[in-house]
Every structure is written in structure tokens, then in C-alpha cells.
Amino acid sequence: MAKRERIAKQSWKPGNVLSPVPAVLVSCGGAGGWKPNLITIAWTGNVCSDPPMLSISVRPERYSHEIIKTTGEFVVNVPSLRQAKAVDWCGVVTGRSEDKFAATGLTPSPSLKVACPIVAECPLNIECRVRESLSLGSHTLFLAEVIAVQVSSALIDAKGKLRLEKGGLLAFAHGQYYALGRCVGRFGFSVRKRKSQPRR
Numbered sequence: 001m002a003k004r005e006r007i008a009k010q011s012w013k014p015g016n017v018l019s020p021v022p023a024v025l026v027s028c029g030g031a032g033g034w035k036p037n038l039i040t041i042a043w044t045g046n047v048c049s050d051p052p053m054l055s056i057s058v059r060p061e062r063y064s065h066e067i068i069k070t071t072g073e074f075v076v077n078v079p080s081l082r083q084a085k086a087v088d089w090c091g092v093v094t095g096r097s098e099d100k101f102a103a104t105g106l107t108p109s110p111s112l113k114v115a116c117p118i119v120a121e122c123p124l125n126i127e128c129r130v131r132e133s134l135s136l137g138s139h140t141l142f143l144a145e146v147i148a149v150q151v152s153s154a155l156i157d158a159k160g161k162l163r164l165e166k167g168g169l170l171a172f173a174h175g176q177y178y179a180l181g182r183c184v185g186r187f188g189f190s191v192r193k194r195k196s197q198p199r200r
Contacts, residue, residue: 017174019172019173019174020171020172020173020178021042021043021044021045021171021172021173022042022044022078022169022170022171022172023040023041023042023079023087023170023171023172023177024040024041024042024044024076024077024078024079024087025038025039025040025041025076025077025079025083025086025087025090025106025119025122026038026039026040026041026044026056026064026068026074026075026076026077027074027075027077027108027116027117027118027119028064028067028068028071028073028074028075028116029064029067029071029095029116030108030115030116030117031071031073031115031116032070032071032115034067034070034071035095035099036101036108036116036117037063037064037067037095037100038064038090038095038100038101038104038106038119039058039062039063039064039090039091039095040087040088040090040091041056041057041058041076042172043056043057043139044056044057044076047143051145051146052145052146053131053143053144053145053146054076054126054128054144054146055141055142055143055144056074056076056141056142056144057136057139057140057141057142058139058140058142059138059139059140060135060139060140062094063094063095063096064095065140068130068142069133069140071115071116072129072130073114073115073116073127073128073129073130074114074116074128074130074142074144075111075114075116075117075118075119075125075126075127075128076125076126076128077118077119077122077124077125077126078122078123078124078125078126078167078169079119079121079122079123079169079170080121080122080123080167080168080169080170081168081169081170081179082121082168083106083119083121083122083170084170084177086104086105086106087170087177088177089103089104090104101117106119106120106121107119107120107121108120111125111127111148111150112127112148112150113127113129113147113148114127114128114129114147114148118150123151123152123154123155123164123167123169124149124150124151124152124155124164124167125149125150125151126146126148126149127146127147127148127149127150128144128145128146128147129144129145129147130142130143130144131143131144131145152167154166155167165180165183168180
């Protein structure tokens with residue numbers, strides 16, 4: 001384990017400093033009179049493994065908020081570095097006046113189990129159905145069950161294992177986008193026994 005050392009700290013006021021977080025494109029609409037729309041979300045995360053569930057937080061004034069609240073469905077599309085510009089643009093432009101799929105050149109493709117489209121160019125698409133919504137103040141938290149997943153074949157190796165490190169995924173921290181770096185270890189590497197070297 002690392003040696004103890006003195007680390008200087010400063011006291012800051014409470015704020016949203018948890019980082020990095022994923023930068024994702026959430027698609028919604030496509031049914032019930034709603035046109036397909038995209039919104040950039042940085043506040044998302046896994047909340048349960050059985051059943052698989054995740055959450056996204058959306059400001060009530062955002063156009064997508066009403067769509068998700070009404071339809072109870074959305075898709076979390078995990079983008080790669082190639083979609084970075086589109087991810088940023090979809091976060092600053094409203095879907096009330098823009099067709100974000102057309103403007104970004106992203107392709108709306110059919111989902112497996114929800115009405116809203118996936119983003120074909122994103123390497124990972126997570127289809128969700130809202131189970132509960134919580135009004136927390138500045139944001140509404142949508143708790144949703146994952147009901148289908150689509151994965152780019154390019155990220156699946158010969159053994160059928162998902163290799164997300166090949167996707168060139170994005171992270172977001174304090175107003176800036178970052179490329180995810182190299183893998184530094186697998187879960188449990190700190191307690192895994194080293195293989196003994198054969199004697200010569």
C-alpha cells in the first residue's frame with residue numbers, strides 16, 4: 001500500500017465536483033407526437049444490477065424533460081471521440097427549434113424495445129424505461145430499468161467479450177471533455193495473487 005504523506009487541502013463550498021463522469025447522448029421522442037430528439041447528459045450512472053437500472057438527471061426547463069416525462073422512455077447512447085463535437089452541440093442547442101439528428105448528421109436507427117431511436121454511430125446504446133422520477137430541485141432524477149442493449153460489433157472480441165477500451169469513449173469534468181486513458185488494472189487486481197515464476 002502507498003506510504004502516508006501530508007497532503008494539503010482546501011475547504012470549498014458544497015458543489016457538484018464529482019468527476020469525471022460520462023458524457024452521453026440521450027435520445028427520446030419518436031412516438032406520441034414527439035419528434036426524435038437528443039440531449040447531452042453528464043449526470044448519469046448505474047444504480048442497480050438486478051434488475052439493471054440507471055439514472056439520468058434533467059433540468060425541467062429542457063425540452064427533453066417533457067418528452068421523457070410523458071413517454072417514460074429514453075436511450076442512453078454512449079459516444080466515442082468521433083462524436084465529441086455533436087455531443088457538445090446537442091448540449092447547448094434546444095430541440096424545440098432544431099432537428100438535432102439532421103443537424104449533426106447522426107443516424108436515428110430503430111431500438112429493440114422502445115419507441116425512441118438509438119444513435120447508430122454511438123458504440124453502445126442502452127434502452128431504458130422510466131420506473132420513477134424524483135423532483136430534487138434544479139433537476140429531475142429519472143430512475144429507469146435497462147430493457148435492451150445494443151453494442152457495436154467492432155467492440156466485441158473473438159471470445160465474445162466487450163472491449164470498451166476500443167471505443168475511444170468520452171469523459172466530462174468541470175466543463176471540459178476528456179478522452180479516457182489507458183487501463184491501469186482490473187477489478188480485484190490489488191488482492192489477486194501473482195503467478196509464481198517457474199524455477200530454472
